[in-house]
Amino acid sequence: MAQWMDGKIDVSAEKAGYDEKRIAVLADYYGNLIDAGKIRAAGFLMARNGGVFCHRAAGAHEYSDPSPAVKPDAIKRMASITKVFTAAAAMKLVEDGKLWLEQPVKTLIKEFDTPLHGNITLWHLLTHTSGLPADGGYFLEPYPIDHYEFINKKDWIKRLLAGPMQAKPGSQWNYSTLGYSILGEVVARAAGMSVGDYIEQEIFKPLGMTRSFFTPPAELIGEITTTEKWEKDDLSGAPGKRYYSLGGFGAFSTLSDLMRFAQCFLNGGTLDGNRILGRKTVETMTRNQLDGVPSFHWGKNCVNFRQGLGWAFYCDGPTVSPECFNHEGWGWCSLFVDPAEKFIFAAFTNTHEDWNPAVMVNPRTIAFSGIL
Numbered sequence: 001m002a003q004w005m006d007g008k009i010d011v012s013a014e015k016a017g018y019d020e021k022r023i024a025v026l027a028d029y030y031g032n033l034i035d036a037g038k039i040r041a042a043g044f045l046m047a048r049n050g051g052v053f054c055h056r057a058a059g060a061h062e063y064s065d066p067s068p069a070v071k072p073d074a075i076k077r078m079a080s081i082t083k084v085f086t087a088a089a090a091m092k093l094v095e096d097g098k099l100w101l102e103q104p105v106k107t108l109i110k111e112f113d114t115p116l117h118g119n120i121t122l123w124h125l126l127t128h129t130s131g132l133p134a135d136g137g138y139f140l141e142p143y144p145i146d147h148y149e150f151i152n153k154k155d156w157i158k159r160l161l162a163g164p165m166q167a168k169p170g171s172q173w174n175y176s177t178l179g180y181s182i183l184g185e186v187v188a189r190a191a192g193m194s195v196g197d198y199i200e201q202e203i204f205k206p207l208g209m210t211r212s213f214f215t216p217p218a219e220l221i222g223e224i225t226t227t228e229k230w231e232k233d234d235l236s237g238a239p240g241k242r243y244y245s246l247g248g249f250g251a252f253s254t255l256s257d258l259m260r261f262a263q264c265f266l267n268g269g270t271l272d273g274n275r276i277l278g279r280k281t282v283e284t285m286t287r288n289q290l291d292g293v294p295s296f297h298w299g300k301n302c303v304n305f306r307q308g309l310g311w312a313f314y315c316d317g318p319t320v321s322p323e324c325f326n327h328e329g330w331g332w333c334s335l336f337v338d339p340a341e342k343f344i345f346a347a348f349t350n351t352h353e354d355w356n357p358a359v360m361v362n363p364r365t366i367a368f369s370g371i372l
Helices: 020-035 079-095 122-126 156-162 177-191 195-204 218-223 229-236 255-266 279-285 357-369
Strands: 041-048 051-059 075-077 325-329 333-338 343-349
Touching: 020 041, 020 051, 020 357, 041 255, 041 357, 051 255, 079 122, 079 177, 079 195, 079 255, 079 279, 079 325, 079 333, 122 177, 156 177, 177 195, 255 333, 255 343, 333 357, 343 357
Parallel strands: none
Antiparallel strands: 041 051, 041 343, 325 333, 333 343
């Protein structure tokens, strides 16, 4: 039976306006997945009105046995949640006048100055409407080389653009990690430093996200929970390791740090007196940007897809508010932020399986059902 470990909380569930019985239901649900071998571990944090009232974890820290127990403050590769950090970095540079939303990518990356790619803008990258190749496992699978090895070649931009476009820029929503890798390169060139360094300096540090980074410090590597062998190899420096240093996938963080990032957005761009974004920028990022743009990605077959700048609106589940902005990441992890209820739900699991509603949708349905 899964053994739960409690992390630090600020207030009781009762004071937060949350039904404490639903915490037990959620823990039992995740525990059953762990006991059935569907996931190796789970951790979840819930906060309301700026106060954490639940922070728990259970299961194995490592991808294989023997393994110590995972802790609530375990560091995890955030995978695609990185995209929200990258979007915030891009918008900070927009606020500073170093970028603008309708700026053609070709003005910073000369390889985009082609008839096919010349009209792609920063806005297209932020909203997944650039028409660039989607993730591995979608239309263009298999790639000639591994998807993430692809972005570590010196000529990776040239290689990316050598393939076919999936759609005319602005005409379709197609989720693209490679598109966000390009956005990370745009941020790097505008900021004069790597996208990881810029995010650490301008977002993580001001927000007190002390256990978030792109390059793991040696003393914290043992605190990073892993999902597969390649992650362990990557952290240990084993031959053939794969780097995730660009804007679509590369950040590490914790549930507590994700909560601080989310609370900053609920506060209109500030946290503990530190402002990283203006209120109007936050409102723009968390507002639907698309009008009549279809998506055929992941079988959604949606004629009017909703997407913010970086933030998504995956509001499947009957208890999740339609205005809730959010993002998910492989492995799997999720961050859901409800501005109407001032509610934050952050969670991670350790599983290498494909996206599964039993692991991703059902837990957040349970979590949101406890709001009083």
